[in-house]
Amino acid sequence: MIRFKKVSKVYARGARPALDQVSLEVGRGEFVFLVGASGSGKSTFLRLVLREERPTHGSVFVAGRDLANLSQWKVPQLRRQIGCVFQDFRLLHNKNVFDNVAIALQVIGKPRHHVMTTVPETLEMVGLAGKEKRLPHELSGGEQQRVAIARAFVNRPAIILADEPTGNLDPTTSVGIMRLLDRINRTGTTVVMATHDDEIVDQMRKRVVELVDGQMVRDQDRGVYGAAR
Amino acid sequence: MIRFKKVSKVYARGARPALDQVSLEVGRGEFVFLVGASGSGKSTFLRLVLREERPTHGSVFVAGRDLANLSQWKVPQLRRQIGCVFQDFRLLHNKNVFDNVAIALQVIGKPRHHVMTTVPETLEMVGLAGKEKRLPHELSGGEQQRVAIARAFVNRPAIILADEPTGNLDPTTSVGIMRLLDRINRTGTTVVMATHDDEIVDQMRKRVVELVDGQMVRDQDRGVYGAAR
Amino acid sequence: MRLQFVLSQIGNGLRRNMAMAVSVVLVTFISLTFVGAAVLLQMQVGNMKDEWYDRVEVSIYLCPPDSSVPACAGGEATEQQVEQLQDVLTSDSLSPYVEEVFLETKEQAFEAFQERFGDQDWAQRITVDQMQQSLRVSLVDPELYQVVADEVAGRDGVEEVIDQRSILEPLFLVLNRATVLAAGLAAVMIVAAVLLITTTIRLSAMSRSRETSIMRLVGASNFFIQLPFMLEGAIAALLGAVLASTGLWLGVRSIIENWLAESVRWVNFVNTGDVLVVAPLLVAIGIVLAAISSLVSLSRYTKV
Amino acid sequence: MRLQFVLSQIGNGLRRNMAMAVSVVLVTFISLTFVGAAVLLQMQVGNMKDEWYDRVEVSIYLCPPDSSVPACAGGEATEQQVEQLQDVLTSDSLSPYVEEVFLETKEQAFEAFQERFGDQDWAQRITVDQMQQSLRVSLVDPELYQVVADEVAGRDGVEEVIDQRSILEPLFLVLNRATVLAAGLAAVMIVAAVLLITTTIRLSAMSRSRETSIMRLVGASNFFIQLPFMLEGAIAALLGAVLASTGLWLGVRSIIENWLAESVRWVNFVNTGDVLVVAPLLVAIGIVLAAISSLVSLSRYTKV
């Protein structure tokens, strides 16, 4: 699903690379934790998959396509196959829960009846049935993150990228979010999640990829957070 | 140093209160952890101390002053006695480390020679000596948070408020930041820190105040994160 | 679903940057008003040239009895001299240039004089004899005045040859200067308008950067993201153009049709009909301005 | 330390919103140019009133030999009639209104006529006898013309009484209408300028909201946070005012001093000196505009 071939990324001239010769393959339906200290390049990895950035060296393949050959106007097509979840939720404050999720279908031109059936279905799945009319600030942090996950998942993408989705949440709420992502993963969706949260990683026992200063130092099946320390 | 007398805060009409009848006293030189689930009112508590918000009921006293009687133009004076640290660092991206710290002295009109001596001193203390000329993105997350702490501490405030200062940092880096805050606390500065990080709270064994849905449910000396669960 | 979504986006944008949208409308309004005014002034110049250059003639003033000009030392022009001059003007060498020759007698000159100055007190005491005979020559091409003048000037009985066009030149000079002034103001204002529309779009993009980044994240196409911004600019520019057309129409109606055209009857003024011709031009300019500004600002502020 | 800090903030702000700052300068420029033009036009009207209303007189035209007016049925005004009229004008009842009475003889009228129309061909054939005697009365208060006219009109030997002021009225009408037009354009542009400055400050505040919130956090006073924004607006407005003054100066120099004043010598035109009087006014208006806009936008966008 995602393949990195000796990918390096240098942001500013002369700075040390944010990613350094990373080669990695993530198969369909896998669940991968990306761990590493702050600044180790986790977000950079995810941005390369989304083609928000282009690699300085090496090539990135997503869903079988070489992103280097992808012309600019086809990037939206790529992104429709990828759902994103962030630490800060990134919801629209002035739109209610339903609209926040519906926007993902509206901008890609889905017909009205499709939106009307799919959105409630997805909200039901993430456990927000009955809260369609609430505004984001009327929800708890955990609920807001569920809205964000619903938005990422509503058009059934092949891949979900999550950048520290539990970073703003307390431990109890975090566990709920992890259960939800695990459930989505079981539907066959590939999930790549960057995180600092050692408890969660240790508990889930999934594949763990560790970055240190942009280099991949560990790729462990059913791994734990701190193994390399 | 900080005294809350039956403080309630309701944001939007009809919503449940973000803080509900909270009474609390924090003495000079204390170190207090504010814990609670997402949306339990931790940030609201800190915003009330900073007078970014005004309480709906009750009164807030900071450094002996009743914030209700504080006229608008005296608010800056209040803030000069309070240093703030946030999860997202809030540094100026286009200014280097020195300038980011110096701004806290410049805006309150300190003379040049005072800036020139105090800033390097503080940077030395937080362990950033020699990195004065770096821009924020050339630093690791932990180092950026140290810059933010230096800025909060550079004019020796009586109080430091920290809103999830380790939320964006990996466990190892977080421990370093906590040591630094502890050291600042030992100089006699009152520290109030909102956090989700159970490991850190359990490890430090300081006073813990827990909020649940805006209500104070626990105030424990040398407490742990999960005691009330 | 999509159209409705785009429309709601535009509504949001305009409402959020109300002050900005109003100032774009006003500045476009003023700049296009000047463009329109410049065009109308040039139409006026064209009108007057068309009308007058056809009618204007070369006047060959014939010697009066008591002229002080040396060429008239021989006294009043004789009938024979007048006939000779008419022959010269209709001869083979000049006839290609001359369209018509016409002798204005003293009586005719007196009539024209009374028509122009008749309401003045002293004019009533001017007599027919104080008037002067002249040959009025209309030319095939008014620009070739000099050929005729060279041939006729200095002949017996000719006091002075005058090209009536030269009397009109100062008027055209004033009108042309006014055109330049209006065009200059229009240019400055258009620069301001382009900068403004650019900034409006930019402001709009900035204040909606969260929405935009989220839309990009969920796979909205570039066009879909940029369309609302472009339409916002275009709507504002369009409103400005409509206001400018209305302003010009009202101006022409009140200043020219209801006032100047009443008091100065001998000029063929531009009218509100001409404004209707200019209006589509203004609208087109407004839309082009908006389009250019959109391209400039959007490529910078909302890229994928 | 503080001043330097504020200056660097302003520099940053202006650089970041270059397009916006330029459009504020241009729009302020144009709007203040119209304000200036309106003021100069009114100065021109004032000039001309001062100069001409003092000089204008009531002309009492005396009967010529061959007048068709019934009052002159008795033929040319006799010397006795003229003396009687002079007596009336200097009598106790009229003397408070009349400043000076002066008899213009036919010769003097001829001279004045030749001076005005002398370069026209037909004027050279007008004789002294065709001119007309008149009494020229200058009034203490030109507004009280009617008192004198009522007393004198219809007496023997008086053909017509004319208030010269009425000849000037159409000219003043044109100038006043031009003033209204300029003032109207100025008003629209000033609205645009205020909206623009407001939006510039707002844009500036938005694009620096991170800095601002951080400065607030570390205890910067409101004034210290808002000062750079206010100064940005003021600098832009000031530049606009300076440009407007320069524009008016150049305009007056090239259009009036080098052109109109050369060709129309009988009018006391406004000059570049007057522009220097108007300039400080424009600067003051610019600064007031900026101040108002700042107050409006800053209270909304950078509150503590």
Ligand SMILES: Nc1ncnc2c1ncn2[C@@H]1O[C@H](COP(=O)(O)OP(=O)(O)OP(=O)(O)O)[C@@H](O)[C@H]1O
């Ligand atoms: N836009 C950018 N321009 C320049 N340098 C950048 C940029 N984004 C990230 N970097 C640098 O690249 C490196 C890797 O950053 P990245 O955000 O990928 O780390 P991360 O693992 O996500 O860290 P965190 O846990 O703090 O989110 C860091 O040194 C950072 O300073």
Ligand SMILES: Nc1ncnc2c1ncn2[C@@H]1O[C@H](COP(=O)(O)OP(=O)(O)OP(=O)(O)O)[C@@H](O)[C@H]1O
């Ligand atoms: N500006 C605001 N307007 C309206 N409601 C708000 C606002 N800020 C916070 N709230 C609401 O007040 C409640 C408490 O919010 P607060 O930010 O204090 O919680 P918190 O404990 O800091 O949560 P977190 O751990 O997510 O930061 C929440 O229900 C939130 O939705």
Ligand SMILES: [Mg+2]
């Ligand atoms: Mg990251």
Ligand SMILES: [Mg+2]
């Ligand atoms: Mg919070």
